[in-house]
Amino acid sequence: MSLNLPALFQKIGEGTLDTLFPIRCLGCDTYQDFLCETCLDFFPRRLRQRCPTCLKAVTPRGEVCFSCLGKNSLDGLFAAGHYRDPLISEAVHTYKYRFIPAIAEPLGKWLSARSLEADLLLPDLYIPVPLHPRRLRFRGFNQAELLAEALAKAFAPELNLPVLKNCLLRTRYTKSQMKTRSREERLGNLKNAFIFTRENVSFIKGKNVWLIDDVATTGVTLEECARVLKSAGAKSVFGIVLAR
Numbered sequence: 240m241s242l243n244l245p246a247l248f249q250k251i252g253e254g255t256l257d258t259l260f261p262i263r264c265l266g267c268d269t270y271q272d273f274l275c276e277t278c279l280d281f282f283p284r285r286l287r288q289r290c291p292t293c294l295k296a297v298t299p300r301g302e303v304c305f306s307c308l309g310k311n312s313l314d315g316l317f318a319a320g321h322y323r324d325p326l327i328s329e330a331v332h333t334y335k336y337r338f339i340p341a342i343a344e345p346l347g348k349w350l351s352a353r354s355l356e357a358d359l360l361l362p363d364l365y366i367p368v369p370l371h372p373r374r375l376r377f378r379g380f381n382q383a384e385l386l387a388e389a390l391a392k393a394f395a396p397e398l399n400l401p402v403l404k405n406c407l408l409r410t411r412y413t414k415s416q417m418k419t420r421s422r423e424e425r426l427g428n429l430k431n432a433f434i435f436t437r438e439n440v441s442f443i444k445g446k447n448v449w450l451i452d453d454v455a456t457t458g459v460t461l462e463e464c465a466r467v468l469k470s471a472g473a474k475s476v477f478g479i480v481l482a483r
């Protein structure tokens with residue numbers, strides 16, 4: 240049996256480490272939450288959204304621009320913040336690479352507030368971008384899945400929209416997208432990396448999907464997932480991420 244360090248840290252973290260290292264806000268360092276309400280309010284937001292296909296044209300909600308219509312599967316990409324912003328990249332980094340799943344809650348709340356502000360069209364359901372099982376075992380949680388659940392809880396909770404987990408499977412273990420160089424390399428890296436599990440077809444036929452991930456770099460991961468979801472019958476697929 241291999242030792243699962245992140246899961247072990249999380250277990251310890253729930254007990255002893257809380258008293259040894261109490262939870263501090265990443266923004267203001269006060270002891271209360273990983274991101275306190277005040278800091279969340281000032282959390283830097285992205286003011287302009289761009290077409291996810293050409294990455295150039297500015298569109299109101301991140302929809303595909305007129306000249307890119309029909310070229311790709313993703314219908315739009317809404318990014319709430321800029322990844323180059325130090326507070327956002329630190330929050331995402333702490334969440335993912337220091338294995339602190341509790342940060343999903345404030346980040347999901349923040350993402351929900353930004354999505355409401357942007358007046359995005361309501362989805363029928365949320366689908367998180369999957370992790371490869373090997374990476375999932377190592378990390379102990381899928382950051383996109385927890386984020387989707389936190390977003391669903393904060394965004395239109397009265398509608399009770401489902402978070403459809405495990406309907407997309409990641410079949411290829413790929414290099415981290417951060418470490419691959421060009422968009423072409425990323426595309427090659429991810430070609431056919433996802434499949435749709437057949438028993439879920441009835442759930443997504445004709446549905447408007449919000450595809451959730453923590454960060455988008457070039458949008459290639461989201462595009463690949465969108466392509467698979469569309470061929471399974473989804474009506475529209477809109478990417479929703481914390482930052483890009």
Ligand SMILES: [Zn+2]
Binds near residue numbers: 268274275276278279
């Ligand atoms: Zn704070």
Ligand SMILES: [Zn+2]
Binds near residue numbers: 290291294295304307
């Ligand atoms: Zn475009």
